[in-house]
Amino acid sequence: MAVASRLDTGRAFAKVLLPTLAKGVILRRPSATALAAKARADAAAVATMKRLRERYGPQPLRLRVTGRSVALLLDPLDVARLLAESPSPFALATVEKRAALKHFQPHGVLISTGRERARRRAVNEDVLRPDKIDVRAIVADEADLLLRHARGTGRLTWDSFAQAWWRAARRIVLGSFAREDVELTDMLQTLRANANWAYLHPRREALRRRFEDRLCGHLERGEPGSLASLGPADELVEQAPHWLFAFDAAGIATMRALAIGGEGEAGIWESVRLWPTTPVILRESTEPTRWHGTWLPARTTFIVFVPYFHRDPDRLSRADSYAPENWPAPADPGLVPFSGGPGICPGRDLVLVAGGAMLDALRPHLDVPTLHPPLPATLNHFGLSFVTRSDD
Numbered sequence: 001m002a003v004a005s006r007l008d009t010g011r012a013f014a015k016v017l018l019p020t021l022a023k024g025v026i027l028r029r030p031s032a033t034a035l036a037a038k039a040r041a042d043a044a045a046v047a048t049m050k051r052l053r054e055r056y057g058p059q060p061l062r063l064r065v066t067g068r069s070v071a072l073l074l075d076p077l078d079v080a081r082l083l084a085e086s087p088s089p090f091a092l093a094t095v096e097k098r099a100a101l102k103h104f105q106p107h108g109v110l111i112s113t114g115r116e117r118a119r120r121r122a123v124n125e126d127v128l129r130p131d132k133i134d135v136r137a138i139v140a141d142e143a144d145l146l147l148r149h150a151r152g153t154g155r156l157t158w159d160s161f162a163q164a165w166w167r168a169a170r171r172i173v174l175g176s177f178a179r180e181d182v183e184l185t186d187m188l189q190t191l192r193a194n195a196n197w198a199y200l201h202p203r204r205e206a207l208r209r210r211f212e213d214r215l216c217g218h219l220e221r222g223e224p225g226s227l228a229s230l231g232p233a234d235e236l237v238e239q240a241p242h243w244l245f246a247f248d249a250a251g252i253a254t255m256r257a258l259a260i261g262g263e264g265e266a267g268i269w270e271s272v273r274l275w276p277t278t279p280v281i282l283r284e285s286t287e288p289t290r291w292h293g294t295w296l297p298a299r300t301t302f303i304v305f306v307p308y309f310h311r312d313p314d315r316l317s318r319a320d321s322y323a324p325e326n327w328p329a330p331a332d333p334g335l336v337p338f339s340g341g342p343g344i345c346p347g348r349d350l351v352l353v354a355g356g357a358m359l360d361a362l363r364p365h366l367d368v369p370t371l372h373p374p375l376p377a378t379l380n381h382f383g384l385s386f387v388t389r390s391d392d
């Protein structure tokens, strides 16, 4: 198995991993995201990955990192194997994720292991089901109000969209009583901004407790028609911080889907293919694993840089266009916007229903699409805005 030269290891960090980190992995930073779009950071990252594969071949590429074993995956079949064999021997709870997510969800399934992980995963799978509550009705309601506001100003901007989206998210997760609890999601926002720095930022335990208490208050009401009604509050309170956090990504995906004229669930799928909101999937091996005849030691970090697989013109006929025909069952094992295998995003159906409903409610009333192929590799969602239709 090839080992990257020091220079190429440097390139992988400088062009692929650090720009992704700079944008903010847990909470997107507006200035760095705008800069990345201007610098076409993702196009440069994908080009670097392509060169690495041409130089070293398709097998996992070991990077030279002192004191650690790190492998960059370059082949979709290896991605499929890594995800299929999670959480053991390829654990989702990597050192980096634990350091970041502990800031706001110390008991989240994603950083849990063993029996606790299995129990928490079951809670997520049980509750995150769009068929159990009327997600579409909540979204339609909020879309209606948002459109009224947009017609007044002539435009739908990211800021107005985000406010409506958070209202919908709080209602879906916690119930209508939490609809206006902006302070709750603002507290989470602060904790997430710190989480971007993982172990470099001290944890604010007092703020986290305040957030958790408030969240628990909402969950204990178990309001009918919300996810809070679907399980005991003491179990949900461990997982709900992740749900609220992840609704942010779903909103970003929805707004981007609007920009390309996406429709329904396929529109959301394509949005997260073109601009994956989880651009790096990490796993850490719990024991030595064999890859194409070579053993990699336990505690190897495996890196999947998702945009490389999602925009590969050698494998996808319309890599840089809106191509809804890719879904729902992609022929290519490298298309993994929601991850795959036993660690696949348990919220994906909820995302597809909520995002798809918002998309379909807004699209007929706005001048879309605003983007045309070839679609850019980086898209700054903070800068998106749409004109309302004059014939509306």
Ligand code: HEM
Binding pocket: 092, 109, 110, 111, 121, 124, 128, 242, 243, 244, 246, 247, 249, 250, 251, 253, 272, 277, 278, 281, 282, 336, 337, 338, 339, 342, 343, 344, 345, 346, 347, 348, 350, 351
């Ligand atoms: C555009 C929206 C979303 C995308 C693209 C997305 C994608 C992903 C990905 C790629 C993972 C795997 C992470 C890893 O392996 O480290 C994941 C995990 C997870 N997602 Fe999502 N997600 C989205 C929204 C949501 C929402 C709205 C919820 C809940 C309401 C949710 C709940 C979860 C949970 C609980 C996990 C952890 C699963 C585990 O550890 O087994 N996600 N998601």
